[in-house]
Every structure is written in structure tokens, then in C-alpha cells.
Amino acid sequence: MSVKILTKHFHIKDSHKIDVYISDGGYKQAERALKEMKPEEILEEVKKSNLRGRGGAGFPTGLKWSFVPKDTGKPVYLCVNSDESEPGTFKDRHIIEKDPHMLLEGIIITSYTIGAHESYIYIRGEYYPQAIRLQEAIDEAYAKGFLGENIFGTGYKLDVKIYRGAGAYICGEETALLESIEGKKGKPRLKPPFPAVVGLYNCPTVINNVETIANIPAIVEKGGEWFASLGPEKNGGTKLYAISGHVNKPGVYEHEMGYPLMKLINEDAGGVIDGLKLKAVIPGGSSVPVLRAEECDINLDYDSVAKAGSMLGSGAVIVMSEKTCMVRALQRLIHFYKDESCGQCTPCREGTGWMLKIINRIVSGNGRKEDVDTLYYIAKGILGHTVCPLGDAAAMPVMSFIDKFRDEFEYFAINKKSKVE
Amino acid sequence: MSVEISVNLRKKIDEIKKKFPRDKSPILPLLHAFQDEFGYISVEIEEEVAKIVGVSPVYVREVSTFYSMFNNKPVGKYHIQVCGNISCWLRGYDEIVEYIKKKLGIEIGETTPDGKFTLSRVECLGMCDQAPVMQINGDFYGNLTPEKIDEILDNLE
Ligand SMILES: Cc1cc2nc3c(=O)[nH]c(=O)nc-3n(C[C@H](O)[C@H](O)[C@H](O)COP(=O)(O)O)c2cc1C
Ligand code: SF4
Numbered sequence: 269m270s271v272k273i274l275t276k277h278f279h280i281k282d283s284h285k286i287d288v289y290i291s292d293g294g295y296k297q298a299e300r301a302l303k304e305m306k307p308e309e310i311l312e313e314v315k316k317s318n319l320r321g322r323g324g325a326g327f328p329t330g331l332k333w334s335f336v337p338k339d340t341g342k343p344v345y346l347c348v349n350s351d352e353s354e355p356g357t358f359k360d361r362h363i364i365e366k367d368p369h370m371l372l373e374g375i376i377i378t379s380y381t382i383g384a385h386e387s388y389i390y391i392r393g394e395y396y397p398q399a400i401r402l403q404e405a406i407d408e409a410y411a412k413g414f415l416g417e418n419i420f421g422t423g424y425k426l427d428v429k430i431y432r433g434a435g436a437y438i439c440g441e442e443t444a445l446l447e448s449i450e451g452k453k454g455k456p457r458l459k460p461p462f463p464a465v466v467g468l469y470n471c472p473t474v475i476n477n478v479e480t481i482a483n484i485p486a487i488v489e490k491g492g493e494w495f496a497s498l499g500p501e502k503n504g505g506t507k508l509y510a511i512s513g514h515v516n517k518p519g520v521y522e523h524e525m526g527y528p529l530m531k532l533i534n535e536d537a538g539g540v541i542d543g544l545k546l547k548a549v550i551p552g553g554s555s556v557p558v559l560r561a562e563e564c565d566i567n568l569d570y571d572s573v574a575k576a577g578s579m580l581g582s583g584a585v586i587v588m589s590e591k592t593c594m595v596r597a598l599q600r601l602i603h604f605y606k607d608e609s610c611g612q613c614t615p616c617r618e619g620t621g622w623m624l625k626i627i628n629r630i631v632s633g634n635g636r637k638e639d640v641d642t643l644y645y646i647a648k649g650i651l652g653h654t655v656c657p658l659g660d661a662a663a664m665p666v667m668s669f670i671d672k673f674r675d676e677f678e679y680f681a682i683n684k685k686s687k688v689e
Numbered sequence: 690m691s692v693e694i695s696v697n698l699r700k701k702i703d704e705i706k707k708k709f710p711r712d713k714s715p716i717l718p719l720l721h722a723f724q725d726e727f728g729y730i731s732v733e734i735e736e737e738v739a740k741i742v743g744v745s746p747v748y749v750r751e752v753s754t755f756y757s758m759f760n761n762k763p764v765g766k767y768h769i770q771v772c773g774n775i776s777c778w779l780r781g782y783d784e785i786v787e788y789i790k791k792k793l794g795i796e797i798g799e800t801t802p803d804g805k806f807t808l809s810r811v812e813c814l815g816m817c818d819q820a821p822v823m824q825i826n827g828d829f830y831g832n833l834t835p836e837k838i839d840e841i842l843d844n845l846e
Contacts, residue, residue, distance in 0.1 A: 355774045355813035393721070393758045394814050396827040429708060434717055434756035437812065451713025451742070453755040469711055512776040512817035519818045554775055554813075584817075586776055600775045604812050607757075 271498055273486045273506050274479065275522040278366045284401060286408040289369035295414055297485040298376040302422045305488070310381045314484070316492025318504030322359075323349050323440075323477030324553065324581045326570040335464035336382050336472045345473040346379045346387040347449070348481055351433055351440035353392055355554035355604060356584035359508035360478035362520045364391075364398045367482070368405035372428065374484035376414065379426050382474050386427050390445050393434040403430055437608040441656050442475040444610065455610045456656035479508055499525025503569040507580075511537045513587040514544065526569040533564075533587060544589035548672070552581025554601050555661030557668035578668075593686040594673040598665060599627045605662035616659040619650040623666060635681035643677075644670050692737045698726050702741060715742055716752055720759055729760035757811075765800045765807035767845055770824045773810040776817035781833075785821045786810065788835045792842065806842075 277283040277292065289295070301310055315330030336344055348371070352360045363371055375387050391399050406428050409415045417425050431449050433439050439448045443457035446468050467473020483505055487495045496504040503525040509532055512518045516538030523532070529551060533539065540546050546561040551568065556579040559566075566576045573580040588597065606620040623646050626639050647666035650659045670677055679687040694702070705718040719741060723734045730753045732746075739746040753759045760768075769789065773782050790796060793806050800807040816822040819831025830841055 352815050353813060356776050356817055357813075358815045358817050361815050392815065393756070394811075394824060397829070431709075431714075432717065432721055434721065435758035435811075436756050448717065449714060450711075451716035451752065453752055510818070512820060513779045518776075518820070550775075586779075586817075588779060592779065597775060597778070600773070600778050604774055607812060610755075 270523045270527075271506060272522055274363060274367070274370070274482050274508055275520070277370070278362070283366050284368055284405065286369055286405065286412060289367070294369055295373055295412075297488040298373045298380075298414065299420045301377045301488050302380055302420050302424055307381045307383065310377065310488060313487055313492035314381070317483075317487045317495035318492075318499070318502055319480065319483055319487065319495065320503065320570060321477055322479035322483075322507070322583065324354065324555075324579075326580065329476065329480055332464065332476070333378075333382050333474055335462065336474060337465060338383075340472060342471040343386065344382055344384040345468045345471055346375065346382060346384040347442075347445060347468060347473055347475045348375060348387065348389040348478060349440060349442065349445060349475055350389055350391040350395070350478045351437075351445065352395070352478075353437040353440050354582050354584060355601070356512055356550065356586040357510055357553050357582040358512075359510040359520050359583065361395060361398055362508070363478055363482050364395070364402050368402050369409070370485060371402075371478055371482045372405060372409050372414070374481035375428060376419065376426060377484045377488055378474070378476070378481055380424060384474070385425050387429070388449055388468070389428065389430050390439070390449060391430055391432055392439075393432050399430055399432055406430070436610075437604075438610045438656075438658060441658065444656070445475065446473065453610070455612050456658075458655055500567070500569050500571070503571060507568065507583050509536075509568060509583050509585055511585040511587065513585075514541050514589040514592070515539065515587045516541055523568075526567040526572065529564050529566050529568050529585070532568065532585060537587070540587065540589050542589075544591060546587065547590045547592055548588045548594065550578075550584075550586040550588075550665075552579045553584040554586065554604065555657075555664060556581045557664050558672060560672050591688060593680075593688050594669055594676045595627070595680045595686060596631060596689075598669045599631050601665045602627050602662070605658065609658060609662070610656075613654040613656075613659060615650045615653045616662065619646050619659075620662050622646050623662070630677070630681050633684035635684065637678065637682050639681050640670060640674065640677045692723075692727075692731075692733045694737075695726065698722060706741070713742055713744060713748075716744075716749065717756070720749075720753055720756075724759060729763050763800075766805050767825050768807045768809065769842075770809045770811040770814075772812070772814045772816070772820070772822045772824075774813035776813070777820040777822055780820040782821050785823075785833050785835075785838070788838060789823075789842075792838070805845075 319329045320326040436454045438444045439454040444454035448454045463473045521536040570580045602623045606624040609616045611617045647663040651663040676687045701722045709715045719738045735749040736746045739749045821833045822831045
């Protein structure tokens with residue numbers, strides 16, 4: 269049996285309600301942290317835990333928190349990234365729907381550790397029912413005195429506010445998220461300065477993903493070493509794997525870091541639909557390189573997936589059966605990145621537009637043989653030449669799809685029809 | 690033409706200003722509140738929001754057009770938004786959207802003549818475990834089939 273941290277309440281009736289959460293020891297860790305632990309002690313445990321950011325980049329969480337300068341005289345902010353717009357990703361939604369108080373308890377402990385008294389949860393606008401549920405949970409926590417003034421009688425004060433996005437994938441990028449909360453267009457900022465120093469309203473700010481923060485109460489309860497022991501080296505804890513596409517049981521499954529991909533597909537998700545053969549998997553959300561079926565014998569942790577030439581990203585596993593036309597699949601993705609480019613860098617703005625034109629031309633039966641190379645060439649021109657990683661996110665799928673399924677692309681361009689349909 | 694602000698909306702505006710007192714932060718929450726009330730963001734609404742926040746109307750226009758959820762023209766009573774991204778496409782987006790188009794007699798981006806339905810294609814809604822998925826005025830509907838679509842749409846008044 270796998271250890272369950274984040275999903276341990278999911279099966280309980282009304283698991284989103286505060287009384288249910290409290291009856292299983294909920295908010296005890298926040299109370300203990302505020303009353304008995306110094307911020308430095310908590311930071312030490314989080315560092316030891318090898319918790320890495322679950323938003324996609326896998327950056328060590330303790331290290332990120334340690335970048336917040338002390339005694340600047342400015343307020344410190346915690347922004348919780350609940351934008352969750354990376355295609356294939358839906359794990360944070362499950363936490364918000366089924367255990368919002370675990371997230372709030374994590375927010376209290378994190379805010380206390382970094383010295384924040386105000387926290388913003390940036391939630392994508394489409395998650396409307398989820399924003400309501402989250403607000404209800406926040407209201408419950410205020411009513412119990414877990415948020416607001418003088419929390420647990422310690423004198424510590426914290427306000428938590430929801431800020432709703434409005435349909436812009438780019439606002440999941442941390443600096444675009446800050447711009448958005450400041451009431452601007454979501455255009456990523458140049459770094460440095462990093463948000464830990466110059467963030468929201470020009471103040472020191474920590475930005476973490478929902479899943480990252482939801483792990484904090486368990487780390488405080490059981491210790492950093494315990495958390496670190498759950499996964500392979502430098503990959504602490506469990507992970508929510510969100511699997512979708514051509515599988516029998518799409519859903520969110522929690523396992524220790526380093527869970528085998530094929531086991532996730534065949535056991536948790538019940539295998540490929542209609543008894544079809546596996547063709548390809550995107551292992552970490554639409555922005556990461558695709559893997560061919562024969563490359564899928566890997567473990568799902570940051571370092572193992574990187575060794576296989578892709579990325580764990582958000583942990584969103586998209587499964588494609590032998591019936592999938594890779595050209596049409598890529599068309600979906602290019603359409604997405606073209607739509608979502610914020611437009612401030614020329615390679616990303618123009619490049620995604622050109623790529624869309626070319627792939628549309630191929631799919632509509634007007635392709636030319638050289639189109640495949642042109643696509644690849646444009647993607648290569650975007651890679652590494654933009655302000656934010658969305659440019660790379662648009663380029664990597666294109667390059668990997670062509671690298672691994674070039675015959676399908678050339679077939680479509682020359683024969684004006686799909687090789688598999 | 691100026692915008693008629695209901696008592697309820699006035700209350701919401703005051704709450705938003707109190708909750709997000711800094712910089713231009715009230716803009717997005719205000720645009721949401723106005724769209725909830727009027728269904729879309731008109732030029733008059735942009736002017737109103739600009740006045741409340743203390744910025745130029747063109748600034749509000751720039752922000753509201755950057756975010757795809759803000760409609761810049763009226764939409765039907767029910768705004769059907771079908772996810773066309775990869776996980777939904779793998780599970781039958783093409784057939785689902787064709788079925789809805791035929792049923793309503795409109796193309797993507799159009800509204801039925803009676804003003805009841807607008808059909809849009811949107812990017813990933815974060816509901817991939819229930820693909821194919823659509824969202825209608827905030828509510829999600831997953832595991833769509835033609836029968837299920839009939840049931841959902843026929844039951845909307
Ligand atoms: C285009 C783009 C979209 C992103 N979307 C999200 C998102 O929806 N949720 C998220 O947590 N991180 C997202 N990120 C990553 C954030 O920039 C940031 O690294 C993360 O929120 C940090 O939190 P973590 O350290 O806990 O992972 C995105 C990054 C890029 C470049
Ligand atoms: S890479 Fe694209 S999305 Fe990112 S800042 Fe540049 S134009 Fe905007």
C-alpha cells in the first residue's frame with residue numbers, strides 16, 4: 269500500500285468541511301507550528317524533506333523560502349498558484365474540492381514560516397464552483413479563529429484572499445500571476461529580480477503550487493526526514509499523478525515519488541482503452557517532450573523522467589493509443605500555445621502563429637514535404653529565446669513529436685492524409 | 690449610455706474595493722462582477738470600471754481583452770464552452786462538438802437566433818479525468834455523449 273498524504277481524506281463523506289478535517293487531527297499542526305516552533309525550525313524540516321515544487325519546475329521548496337530577505341521593513345506575501353491550466357492537469361482541483369482545509373493549514377504554516385500576514389490564492393477563472401468551495405472553507409477557518417487576528421491566541425495574524433483569474437494560461441507563470449493580481453495584463457516579468465525579493469506590489473513574495481503547500485502539514489507532523497524517505501534521492505514525498513486520455517480509468521492517483529509509469533497506466537488507470545496498444549505518453553503536462561511506448565519503462569520522479577529526455581512537470585500523464593494521429597494531436601497543442609502566448613517576445617508570438625499555419629496546412633491536405641522541416645526549424649528558433657518558459661513549452665512538443673514520429677508527419681504532408689486514421 | 694448598477698452590484702463593488710485596496714487589483718474582480726450581472730463587458734462597463742479604479746478606459750479595455758473569459762459582445766443565455774484540448778480531443782471532442790453544432794444549428798462562435806445558446810471552443814478546463822467536457826455558465830459537465838448532451842441541453846429553460 270502506498271502512503272497517502274494528500275488524498276487520505278478523499279473517500280470520507282463531506283471531507284471538504286472543517287469539522288470533518290478537524291476530527292482527523294486537522295489544524296493541529298498549524299497550532300503546534302505557531303505555538304511551539306520557530307520559523308527557522310520549520311524551514312529546516314522543509315529543507316530536509318526534499319519537497320520540490322509541484323507546479324512544474326520541481327524547484328526545492330525550502331530553498332525557495334530561504335531566499336526571502338529578512339527585515340526589509342516591507343510586508344511579505346504568499347501567493348498560492350491554483351491557475352492549473354496546463355493541458356492534462358487537474359490534480360489541484362481535486363485538493364480544492366475534497367480537502368481545501370489541508371491547503372489552508374499548509375498556507376497558515378507556510379505564511380508563518382516566511383513571515384507573511386497576507387496570502388493570495390490565485391485560482392483560474394473557470395474553476396468557479398471550486399472558488400466557491402474554497403471561499404466557504406476560508407470562511408469556516410475564519411469563524412474558528414484559524415485565520416484573521418490572533419490565530420490560536422499566539423498574536424499571529426493572517427488574511428487569506430482568493431483572486432480569480434479570467435482565462436489566461438500564461439497567468440500560471442509566477443510573474444504573470446503577480447501582474448494579474450496587480451490588475452494588469454498577465455505578461456511575465458524579466459528575472460532577476462526574483463519574486464522572493466521583488467514580488468507582489470514590489471514586496472518579497474513566495475509563489476507555490478497548491479499541491480506543494482498541501483504537503484506542509486504532513487511534513488511538520490512527521491518530520492522532513494520521513495517525507496524525504498518516501499521517494500528516491502532528492503525527490504521527497506508522494507505525488508498526485510493525474511492521468512487522462514486513452515485509459516480506462518482516468519483520474520488522480522497518489523503514490524510515492526518514483527512510481528513506475530507503466531504501473532500507473534496498467535494498474536491504477538486500468539490499461540489502454542478497448543484493448544488497444546500504447547503508442548505514446550506525455551508524462552508531465554502538454555508542455556513536455558512526448559515519449560514513445562518503448563520509452564515508457566520509467567519511474568515518475570523529476571530526475572528519472574529527465575533522464576528519459578522528458579520532464580515530470582505537473583505530473584499530468586496523457587496517454588495515447590495506437591489509433592492516435594500524432595499530427596492532429598500536435599495541432600491541438602500548437603493551437604493552444606498560439607492562443608496563450610502573451611505576445612511580448614517575437615519568437616513566441618510569431619513562431620507559434622507560423623507553426624499553427626503550417627500544421628493547419630498539413631492537416632487540411634495542403635502540406636508540402638518541406639513543411640515538416642520548417643516546423644522543426646521554427647520550434648528550434650523559439651527554444652531558449654524568450655522571456656518566460658512558455659516559448660520552450662511550445663517548442664518542445666513540436667520538436668519531440670517530429671523527432672519521434674517524423675514518418676507520420678511526412679506521410680501526412682506528402683499524401684494529404686493521416687497515416688493512422 | 691451609462692450603466693445601471695443594481696443594489697446588489699453596488700454592494701459587490703464596495704466589497705471588492707475593500708478587499709483589494711492596492712494598485713489596480715480591483716480590476717479583474719470588478720470585471721467578473723459586471724460580467725456576472727450583464728453577461729459581457731461593454732464599452733460603458735469599461736468606462737465605469739475605469740472610473741471606480743481611477744485609470745483610463747483604454748487601460749481597462751487592454752486588460753479585459755487580454756483575458757479570454759471576458760466577453761466583449763453579448764452571449765446567449767447559456768454559454769456552452771466545449772474543451773477542445775488534447776485530453777478531450779483524444780476522448781471524442783470532434784464528434785461531441787459536431788453533435789452540438791447540428792443540434793443547435795450554429796457554428797462555433799455563434800449564438801442561436803432566439804438568444805438562448807452561444808457555442809464556444811475553449812482550451813483545457815482542468816477536467817480531463819471526465820473528458821470530453823463542457824462548461825455552461827460555470828457548471829461543468831463531463832463524460833459527454835450525444836444522449837447526455839440531449840439531456841443537459843433539453844433541460845435548460
Ligand atoms: C506558462 C507557464 C504556466 C504555468 N502554470 C502553472 C500553473 O498553472 N500552476 C502552477 O502551480 N505553476 C505553474 N507554472 C509554474 C510557476 O511559474 C511556478 O514555477 C510555480 O507556481 C512555483 O510553485 P512550486 O515551486 O510550488 O512548483 C507555470 C509556468 C509557466 C511557464
Ligand atoms: S515566451 Fe511567450 S508567453 Fe512567455 S513572455 Fe514571451 S511571448 Fe509571453
